[in-house]
Amino acid sequence: MKVVIGQGSCGVATGAKKTAAEFERLIAEKNLDVAVDITGCVGTCYLEPIVDVYEDNGEMTRYVKVQPDKVEKIVEEHLVGGNAFAEQAISEEDKQFVEKQQRVVLRNCGVINPEDIEEYIAVDGYKAIEKVLKEMKPEEVIEEIKVSGLRGRGGAGFPTWFKWNACKASPGTEKYLVCNADEGDPGAFMDRSVLEGDPHSLIEGMIIGGYAMGATQGVIYCRAEYPLAIKRLEIAMAQAREKGFLGKDIFGSGFDFDIYIKAGAGAFVCGEETALIASLEGERGMPRLKPPFPAAKGFWQKPTDINNVETLANVPWIIYNGGAAFGAMGTEKSKGTKVFALAGKIKKGGLVEVPMGMTLREVLYGIGGGIKNDKEFKAVQMGGPSGGCIPASLIDTPVTYEDINKTGAIVGSGGMIVMDEDTCMVDMARYFLNFTRDESCGKCNYCRIGTKRMLEILERITEGKGKDGDIELLEELAMKIKDGSMCGLGQTAPNPVLTTIKYFRNEYEDHIYNKKCTAGSCKALVTYSINDDCKGCTLCSRHCPVDAISGSVKEKHVIDPEKCIKCGKCLDTCKFGAIDKK
Amino acid sequence: MSEKGCNCGCNCQENRAAQFADLAPVLEQYAKVPGSLITILQKTQDIYGYLSMDAINYISEMTGIKPAKIYGVATFYAQFRLKPVGKNLIMLCQGTACHVNGSEAIEEAISEHLAIKDGETTEDGIFTLNNVACLGCCSLAPVMMVKNADGDETYGNLTKDSVKKILDEIRERA
Secondary structure (H helix, E strand, C coil), rough: CCCEECCCHHHHHHHHHHHCCCCCCCHHHHHCCEEEEEEECCCHHCCCCCCEEEEECEEEEEEECHHHHHHHHHHHHHHHHCCCCCEEEHHHHHHHHHHCCCCCCCCCCCCCCCHHHHHHHCCCCCCHHHCCCHHHHHHHHHHHHHHHCECCCCCCCCCCHHHHHHHHHHCCCCCCEEEEEEECCCHHHHHHHHHHHHHHHHHHHHHHHHHCCCEEEEEEEEECCHHHHHHHHHHHHHHHHHHCCCCCHHHHHCCCCCEEECCCCCCHHHCCCHHHHHHHHHCCCCCCCHHHHHHHCHHHCCCCCCCCHHHHHHHHHHHHHHHHHHHCCCCCCCCCCEEEEEEECCCEEEEEEEEECCEEEHHHHHCCCEHHHHEEEEEECCCCCEEEEEEHHHHHCCCCHHHHHCCCCCCCCCEEEEEECCCHHHHHHHHHHHHHHHHHCCHHHHHHHHHHHHHHHHHHHHCCCCCCCCHHHHHHHHHHHHHHCHHHHHHCCCCHHHHHHHHHHHHHHHHHHCCCCCHHHHHHHHCCEEECCCCCCHHHHHHCCCCCCCCCCCCCCCCCCCCCCCHHHHHCCCCCCCCHHH | CCCCCCCCCCHHHHHHHHHHHHHHHHHHHHCCCCCCCHHHHHHHHHHHHCCCCCCCCHHHHHCCCHHHHHHHHHHHCCHHHHHHHHCCEEEEEEHHHHHHHHHHHHHHHHHHHHCHHHHHCCCCEEEEEEEEEECCCCHHHCEEEEECCEEEEEEECCCCCHHHHHHHHHHCCC
């Protein structure tokens, strides 16, 4: 018998380590013959900590939300008694979250122990690279990727085979394959999950890519905010080296390939290829003019190919199962599966991998379970700061590169942030502009100064100081920033503003002309008042920091709007729901 | 004296080497490897908690990279700090999912509770508050990571009350 505890970052954040320690303590105390193991993120983040109990015959029972105090019951009932402890086991409904998915990239996440190469090998790991090195020519590998239709999963959706081919075609013997693991979109975390849960599939994908394009050195540029990912990658690389999968003469083929990790230092612009290369070279991460493209002159002026984590993690599966099998999933132009990170106001947040072409409705309601607290769905933000908000009216849009682009958003790295009636769309636009303003490298004037000016306008609107003509001014600036910026950051920075104006112009107008925030989110435009549910308990008036609430005991209280600083303390303290926020 | 040091005849050079003794293995490994500046700065920050001007000047001397360039790199990336930090670094996530789920209110609660703003350190030196872009635990939003000598711990599903409780517990342990 074996107990496996999900220990990705989300699992650990909810206390998985304490849960694991409790299992170990009780198993030792009762002297049971049960191993305790770890695995990566299962993807059902909303159910963490997750514990899987495997019988010797391979049968598995999944327990969810296993806080340390729940461990004893499971140990007693299941490990000692031999009966599943139904109360803590995953519900049939929650099982659907995983069962409705089709997992390629996440095939091993939450299944194998990421710190043990033998477990990866046991699920046909490193078979693809063996096949490649023993049976395939580099051009055949590229052809297989072409057949699969794999497109870059990091944002732009550029055909992967084309990049590989360009790098292969560049003259020179010293070439680099760089993996972009600098997952910068605030709201996407599939790359972290792969790095933490299945690092070997990335490593294998990189070796295959290296062979196809003739690169012998791989570099993984990983975010410093992902310490666990870096640790697991280091363990995986050391194990792969020991097995001879990395290093000289892999599988006796004469092909050499090795990888090192470079920790990024926190700059969103480094998602741009040339900025990433500058950062790898120890410089400020500022984009360079293209051409020359990295495939011709990249890292240290040598031919360089840059692919995202999810893209590369697909590669071993494609080679092992054939490009046609991958291409059979998805739609004609957007083939295969894609991982989406569901977060925000969604019931079941987590990682979802589905064939492309599924509609937003199926993803958000069919798998994600709909909106938290059954509120009204307003919009979903896709593509992060480079993307846009897709309104509820377009919920039947199929998730493909083309269809999402048509809405003004982008598939991007696959973050889906769900918003409900309480989310203010003007505030969302302000949030993203604040982000891009901070992250602009400062090279192009329009991006550096334009985003700041746009942010100032948005701030003034959310503070209730918006003026007639502000919307038009935002639109004009947006177009100029798009035209006047060299790299993707500036070219896409205005998208969140443009899409919210396109679909939620009424909210902008409400803010500007009626000085109202219907979502009740913009502080300056909100008023607090006390309704008839007030019991006169005086709690709010005692907590009010500015003495704005008056009233006698057991009588309805009143808020003086002149004095109120809109801190929301009264709303937090009231036990009777008597405070209205409008 | 070396060509890069001064010629005053004092032993400031040796004093400096003693001051940055912990940095010696890092510089030995990376000083001559092209493109390693960011790695050197990360390791320096790991050792001293921040990048002092002295450290920047010393790295410049040892690598031959001009201080202005090192300063340029250090100020470009969000990770680097030019001021010392408290024993516990609170990295409060301001990613999109956290924003939608009220991370601004959490920031207010922390600021009020500890009397510090983003980037500041408490007077007793126990906490520093830093807003960060995204910690990648979006399903548990709002989230923060607290980094100290024992490692880092992530806390999810924060509320105004829970965050205060967590900080009080950390303060008690400190």
